[in-house]
Amino acid sequence: MTPRKYIILLAVIFFAACGDVSLARGMRDFGAVTLANLPQLFTAMLNPWVIAGILMLIGFFASYLSALSFADLTYVLPATSLSYILMVLLAKFFLHEHVSLWRWLGVALIVAGVGFVAGGPEATPGAHKHHQIETLYGPVGALGEVADHEVDA
Amino acid sequence: MNHFAVWSGIAAIVITATLGDVLQSRAMKEIGDLDLVRKELGLAAVIRRVATNGRFMFGLAFMALGFFSLLITLSWGDVSIIGPASASLTFLANALIAHLYLKENVDRRRWLAALCVAAGVFLLAR
Numbered sequence: 001m002t003p004r005k006y007i008i009l010l011a012v013i014f015f016a017a018c019g020d021v022s023l024a025r026g027m028r029d030f031g032a033v034t035l036a037n038l039p040q041l042f043t044a045m046l047n048p049w050v051i052a053g054i055l056m057l058i059g060f061f062a063s064y065l066s067a068l069s070f071a072d073l074t075y076v077l078p079a080t081s082l083s084y085i086l087m088v089l090l091a092k093f094f095l096h097e098h099v100s101l102w103r104w105l106g107v108a109l110i111v112a113g114v115g116f117v118a119g120g121p122e123a124t125p126g127a128h129k130h131h132q133i134e135t136l137y138g139p140v141g142a143l144g145e146v147a148d149h150e151v152d153a
Numbered sequence: 154m155n156h157f158a159v160w161s162g163i164a165a166i167v168i169t170a171t172l173g174d175v176l177q178s179r180a181m182k183e184i185g186d187l188d189l190v191r192k193e194l195g196l197a198a199v200i201r202r203v204a205t206n207g208r209f210m211f212g213l214a215f216m217a218l219g220f221f222s223l224l225i226t227l228s229w230g231d232v233s234i235i236g237p238a239s240a241s242l243t244f245l246a247n248a249l250i251a252h253l254y255l256k257e258n259v260d261r262r263r264w265l266a267a268l269c270v271a272a273g274v275f276l277l278a279r
Contacts, residue, residue, distance in 0.1 A: 004188065065203065066188065068181035072257045073174060074248050078266040081244075084277055106276030113269030116262050124258040128182045 001122055005070060009079055011063035017086035019056030021094060026050035028095075071122040078117045081110050159235065162226030166239040170219035171246040175254055176212030182255070183208070237278035241271035 026049030027033075033041060044050055067076045085107050091097040184190065184202045191199045203209055226235050248267040252259040259267075 008188075065177065065181055068178045069184060069187040072251065073178035073255060074251045074257050074259050074263045074267065076178075077174070077244060077247055078263070078270045081270045081274065084274060088277065102276050106273040106278075109269045109273030109276065113266040113273060116266035116269065120260070120262050124256065127255065127257060128185065 005067075005122070008063050008066050008070075009076070012060060012067055012076075012080040013083040013086060015056045015060035015063060016080065016083035017090060019053050019060055020087060021053075021090040022049050022056060023053035024091075025095065026053060070128060072124055072127060075117050075120075075122045078113050082114055084110055159226065159230035162222060162229055163235060163239050163242070165222040166219055166226060166235075167242045167246050169215050169222055170239070170243045171250055173212045173214075173216035173219055174243075174247050175250045176208045176215060178251070178255060180206045180209035180212060233278075237275040240278060241275040244271040244274065 026047040027044065029047055029049070030041075030044040031037075045054075064076070064080070067080070071079075088099055088103060088107055092099045180203070181187070184206060187199050187203075190202065223235070223239065226239075244267050248259055248264060251257040257263075
């Protein structure tokens, strides 16, 4: 794992939690959605919190895809589940929601889960076809092909 | 709505969400490290490779189906069971399919991680 990869995983965690909390904050201004006020839902799209939330969820998707391009799904999903914890903290301190003992127990279990994957490798060798890897013939580039003459050499 | 309908809905959410995640993971494995592709070929090449990848598009379609399944199932039952059950079962289904289809090395460490996170997410959403 390089610093760049940690930054991408942190971006997934940050954007997922902040995007959801920002959307929740915006929808609190709007109130409960019912069939009667469904058409007004479009005006909710103009709320700055909702706009910020949508932009952050786009950031989430871009960083999530980037993480999947170098790490296994079974590494990325547990590692980025830290976003649930950030969401609980934001819900408590920013949205002033009540966090029960059960939810804190959930936080502890997620931390344990992240600890399990964090100690292991992020990718199954060879699973990422175009991974840059050091080979006998020098580094294989992002496009993953070793030139024929290099193999023959 | 009866329990059978709600649990069928939860099964539909878990299956579609898992297919979405697994197909996108497979697509990203094929495309290669996006940051390296961007450095070598530029951002336009990254967007083109992602947008023209069939598995990515299938994955996106299944993600959308998963979202609509969630909305429909939520109209049948309580969010306090549908939310946590679907989220935590999706974690476990992803670990299983990643092992079978993506051939990821899901060792004991990763199974324990998936189980802990699934249990944690279930408690969080209660």
